[in-house]
Amino acid sequence: MFPRLKKYLAIFPFSVLLLTGSILCAQQGAPPGTAPAGQPSTSYPISPGQSDTAHPQTSPAQEPIPVPIQYGPYDTILVPAKIYNGEILSSRNMELSWVTAPMTPAMRKRIEEWTRLRNAVYVTYPFARKAGLIMNEMNAKLATITSESEKKAYLKSREKDLKKEFADPLEKLSVYQGRILMKLINRQTGNNCYDIIKEYKGGFTARLWQTVAFFFGSNLKQPYDPKGDDRQIEVIVQEVERMYRG
Numbered sequence: 001m002f003p004r005l006k007k008y009l010a011i012f013p014f015s016v017l018l019l020t021g022s023i024l025c026a027q028q029g030a031p032p033g034t035a036p037a038g039q040p041s042t043s044y045p046i047s048p049g050q051s052d053t054a055h056p057q058t059s060p061a062q063e064p065i066p067v068p069i070q071y072g073p074y075d076t077i078l079v080p081a082k083i084y085n086g087e088i089l090s091s092r093n094m095e096l097s098w099v100t101a102p103m104t105p106a107m108r109k110r111i112e113e114w115t116r117l118r119n120a121v122y123v124t125y126p127f128a129r130k131a132g133l134i135m136n137e138m139n140a141k142l143a144t145i146t147s148e149s150e151k152k153a154y155l156k157s158r159e160k161d162l163k164k165e166f167a168d169p170l171e172k173l174s175v176y177q178g179r180i181l182m183k184l185i186n187r188q189t190g191n192n193c194y195d196i197i198k199e200y201k202g203g204f205t206a207r208l209w210q211t212v213a214f215f216f217g218s219n220l221k222q223p224y225d226p227k228g229d230d231r232q233i234e235v236i237v238q239e240v241e242r243m244y245r246g
Contacts, residue, residue: 129244142155182218186222197220
């Protein structure tokens with residue numbers, strides 16, 4: 001009895017191994033002796049003249065299924081990159097982030113001043129542009145008149161026409177807008193308002209209007225410096241002129 005039990009115990013492990021292999025092959029649909037799907041089969045080198053029936057190869061239909069590459073914790077990490085000045089640098093697109101903060105009193109004051117100035121330029125620039133065109137036309141006409149009496153008569157007639165066209169709109173301007181208008185007239189004509197009045201109406205009239213402007217906190221002789229104190233006005237004027245050019 002004991003010799004027979006010893007024989008059974010000796011062949012039991014081999015029986016379990018064969019039975020397990022048969023079950024796995026049946027689940028994969030492959031004949032016993034072939035490797036399960038997803039695992040590479042064992043191949044042996046064949047010498048010339050030797051038959052390969054002893055070591056059958058897997059058919060193309062039974063080639064192993066590729067397994068996705070998985071990186072370990074110490075493997076190289078792939079990241080997006082860009083070439084900058086001949087060097088490859090890692091790059092990443094970050095989501096937009098909005099940063100908000102309460103407006104400070106100083107910033108609010110600057111915005112209010114800029115808005116006031118921009119509004120004044122938009123209101124007065126058409127008048128300054130028209131003034132430049134009228135002065136060019138008047139100067140061209142006066143250059144052809146030799147008689148002083150004819151010049152005075154021409155200026156008086158043009159003054160009457162200009163009052164009809166511009167008196168009401170100009171009276172509605174504020175003192176601040178009037179100051180901006182004088183700067184823009186200087187920009188369009190190259191002369192300040194004092195020199196213009198002196199040329200067309202005489203020195204006494206120019207001094208009279210200079211006194212009136214002084215009481216209103218203004219100055220007919222104020223210059224126009226597009227790269228200095230009047231840089232902001234020039235920026236706004238360039239914006240308006242792009243609208244005129246279309």
